[in-house]
Amino acid sequence: MARLLLIRHGQASFGAEDYDALSPLGHEQALVLGRSLAARGIKPALVVRGTMRRHEETLSGILDGLGSAVPPVVDADWNEFDFQHVVEIHRPSYRDRTAMMTELNRSERPDRAFQEVFDAATLRWSSGDHDAEYAESFAAFRTRVATALSSVSALLKEHRDILVVSSGGPIAMAAALITAGPEFPARLWASFNRVSVNTGATKVISGRAGLSLSTFNEHTHTESDPRLLTYR
Template sequence: MPRLLLIRHGQASFGADDYDALSELGHEQARTLGRSFVARGVRPGLLLRGTMRRHAETAAGLLDGLGTALAEIVDEGWNEFDFQHVVEIHRPLFRDRTAMMAEIGRFERPDRAFQQIFEEATLRWSSGRFDSQYAESFAAFRARVAAVLDRARALLAEHREIVAVSSGGPIAMAAALLTVGDSAGTAPLWSALNRVTVNTGVTKVISGSRGLSLSTYNEHTHLEDRPALLTYR
């Protein structure tokens, strides 16, 4: 059965000048996933990815681990939503990166402090009550992911197994859409799924006569024997 494997990027560089670059750990996560695919006999025929640096670097590490080259299609539909913009609308102070780092730096775990603010900001964004304030509303984001899934399904007719390197937001949205569809339940399910996405976690989508179906979400057995590689941010 044709299948689409959605891969969240490796760990990015939280707190660095360029968040979009993978950390050293992120590069190793990507290579580890590629090696695990070889061990499991996963042989994709095509690689899709977003336009972000973390997508490109994760794809490169994955191919390094696979020990092969693949044809690639770069599609901005797989890009993450602009979470910095969403956070800044919620907390205007965070338009100043120095001020943001100073505020969350007061906490013992700055990453957890930012995560709490991030969840508050995305709850506001996904409510649909403030759409005019955002460059891309939650509804527009949902439609973008639905469209890129349709494009991937069309490609599965030729390539029976495809990997797509993306981000937590689009992958969680894909899973929500394939579970509850475009309904009132999409936003809360998306939020719950997005919260637990693992770096280089793999979500399997299968294609059949009824269209695409979610098979597994956020699988990360390739990291379980090396706990230091398990990250969420």
């Protein structure tokens, strides 16, 4: 059977001017994952990534850890949905980054405060009741990730082990599509997306019956050091 590994990017720079850049810890997470894959004898024949900076930097760290120099296939269909846009539609005051951080920092746990806003914003977006307000509707996002899965499935006919670096949203979408088909309830996607760990690995098996989800969000490589376990 052919094997597909979907890897969420390392920790990005939440609250910084450029969220898309990996934090120092994000770079470390990618390197640790690469070394873990190498120790397990996993050597992908092909690597694919989205076009975002955090995808590129994560893949670079993974390949350094693997001791590999496989040239990547770049596919924008694996990009994250514009969560900042989705959040700002729900909470217009967050269009001002300073105002957003000021509000969040009033909380004892700014990360949890943001997660609450994020959950409410994505619930509204995924409901399908307000599609005209968004640059990319949830339905359009689902179609885009389905296209990405179809493209990588075709590549699996030539390469038995493929590693894809993407983001939590598309990986959650892929997991939902594989397990429940295109008409899955939006809450299934949300449940996958909510627990996605930075550099978590989701394994998909390709066989005669098509794609099957084998493991979701595996992150044993982070367990030896609590610093490495992050969600945003």
